[in-house]
Amino acid sequence: MSPSTLTGGHKAGLAQTLRADSWWTGPALTATILLGFITYSTWAAFQANHYWVDGGAEGFGGYLSPFYSPVLLVDTQAEGSVPAHHSWFGEKPDWWPSSLPFSPAFLILAFPGAFRFTCYYYRKAYYRTFTGTPPGCSVGAVPQKKYKGETSFLIFQNLHRYALYFAIAFIFILSWDAFQSYFRGGKIGIGVGSVVLTLNVVFLSCYTFGCHSYRHLIGGKMNRFSGCAIVQTRHRAWQGCSWLNTRHMLFAWVSLFGVALTDVYVRLVSMNVIKDFNTWN
């Protein structure tokens, strides 16, 4: 028996397995997509420009990239930035150090980032892909002296529900952005950008309201689903959330692509690389 083979013919060590299928394709695909998304979103956040398509009506109407919404502070000198009155707290303050790059995206991306990082689905995805605990089912995990799971350093994962609260607030904010995109100069209409922004909110909503923490808080924590009207309403909400929850992985990926592609669309229209087809022009 070789040193790496255990009793029973099992292999010992990282990524060791007798599985004959391509178990590594899942982690490889996850790594490619997640690293691609992180690279693009970081680049887009550092650009600090072309995140807004002016609707020609002083801030009401137009398209705002989800990477930059809500705009808390704005540098109006940047190309393709929102007007100052569209920003919640006005212009970038004068005291902002010139050596420190500024982007409205820096002020907000931590919140959706925290929601995805602590998400029960993404935890599976990145634990398998990046920490190798384990890389695949019945595939050797990264050896550790005393594995602690989420009881030690990773104990913060238990506060996923607080990231959820921010994520729900973002759903309302992005819904308002999508709603506004159907109005320009007092006229109702529709553009490809309006549809893109709306689909982005729909996908994000399906992901957010299928969250395991939301499912628990909305009704899963109860042991009785029969009773008064409130209990029955919570049961129905739990059932609806459970439907989304069984598709949580699907919406996790679709919404991730959705938010990046929405930014790409707004950016290209803002840069005049592509034209937005709409009913106003």
Added chain:
Amino acid sequence: MTMRTFRIWRGDATGGEFKTYKQETGEGMVVLDVIHRIQAEQANDMAVRWNCKAGKCGSCSMEINGKPKLACMTRMNLYHPDETITCQPVKTFPIQKDLASDVSWNYEQNKKIQPFTPKPRDPDGKYRMSQADVDRVQEFRKCIECFLCQDVCHVLRDHERHDAFVGPRFLIRLASLDMHPLDTADRIPKIKEEYGSGFCNITRCCTEVCPEHIGITDNGIIPLKERVVDRFYDPIMMLKRKLFGGC
């Protein structure tokens, strides 16, 4: 009939090796059928545990081509005719002989769990609960205790934290008790401390291998982890309990 090649691990706790067998197989056979034929025709002393041959007793758990499976539910036509099929005992538990393992550790874990503790009966001597109340816990009662989830769980399989974690099978049992509308026992502190819910990092292999397709992670373990969060980690819930009572 086609000739198939099997590699079966032969040995005991002191050691052993894979032995290769060629065996005629017929249409509709499952892996356990072929193992039985090898046992009958070529290796009379080969140990394999089995009982119902219908995926309901959970006895014939083993690893087939590296994946934890029930041999009686693994059809031969899943594999290419030229493919060698490798059978091993489950990795997580001590080997007794050949394909049979000693899974008694699981029964010791089961003993640690406070059993069903119902509230008093209604004045007419009956218990009442609606179907909506029990739908959720009925899913967990499908468990056949094949322990494939215990075998594939990396906390037990690779990190050998048998001292701190009871494994997915028993978290499911705990979920079925904790969510039961008639049960009155408070198991949440032990779920966190003694049974080790925090050791599960949600990589879902237990769900992937479950032959009864129980939503082990999504419907059992994560809801339990959220109940632990309610009790021990969520400051708002903790404040609410201080102000308004309850557990």
